[in-house]
Amino acid sequence: MRAIASLAPEPSCHTEDDLRPHVRFRGEPMGLGNRPRPSLTELLTPETNAATWDGSELGRPAPLSDDLFVVPVFARTFRGGSRGQPFVFALLNDQGEMTGRLRGMDSWRDSPFTGFCFNVVADPGRGRAFHLNRYGLYAWKKGGHLRAKLDTGSKTYKPLTHFTPMACSPAGELLLVHNKQHLILRVPVPDDLGDLGPVVEAALRGYAKERAALKKQWTPVNWHWVQAAAQIQRL
Known part of the structure; x- marks a missing residue:
């Protein structure tokens, strides 16, 4: 390596x-x-105090293309709460150069520290990146410009707070894992990320319907799907 x-x-x-x-x-x-x-914290220091990144950590990088990666960097977390702490979803090329970042998130209103929701997933075939935390689902194009934010404060998208983004499928679907029910929701992402809202809304409605049918058919034990046949069902 x-x-x-x-x-x-x-x-x-x-x-x-x-x-x-x-x-x-x-x-x-x-x-x-x-x-x-220079290290990532050195590259970030010109716009913040160097001490800001003491004790910082990396999230899991996500490939945005063959030579571009999203690298999450998070400042120190505190036992009493870390909302408002700085974070950066840096764009690094295959030479380790920081070429930009995923923009459009506020350190307080969109803080991933609430619930420790640090995952970023990407679709390298289409140059799209996604992040989901307690405050919203965010989608970017390759250049780092925010193209969609679905606010989980609304009744429509509030169910998203129960999911964690896992990956993007080769077909361009966003794969979300329910945190308690051990089910995967496939969201077919539209070509225009501005149309993401209605697609996610429809996917959430379908999830609730299919989940009820699976629960009746396979009778999970504490939301663990003990029958082998149930495990191949897809939502």
Whole structure:
């Protein structure tokens, strides 16, 4: 594996035991002082205080194309609540250069720290990225411009707060996993992300109907689908 970026400029309490031979940078195992620079936190520092990113973490990167990735970066979380803490969905190319970010989210009104909803998923074939948290479902085009936000404060989209984005299918569907019912909802994303709202609304209605039918047919135990045949049902 070839390292292209690092979160922090200096290792934190690392020793030789933390070197990873299978992760290489400049032909050597990555770790200690052998790491890509500038780091992500250094790239973000010009617009914020450097201390802002002390104790920050990376989310799971998502490929937006063959040479572009969405890399979530989150500031430190606090036991008493972290809403309003800074976060960035950075766009990195395959050389580790930050070329932009997914824009349009407010650090307080759209905070992913509520409920710790940090997942970003992407459809590399169509250059689209999605994020879902307690406040909304967000969709971007490849350039990082927000094209749709579905507000979960409305009755129509409130059921989305029970789902976590898992991935995008090869057909361009957004796959959402229910947090308690162990079911997957497939949302066929339209070509125009501005039309996402009615599609999601229809998908949620269909989910409720199909869920009721599955529950009656397969009688799950505490929403665990114990029959093998039930596990292949798709919504």
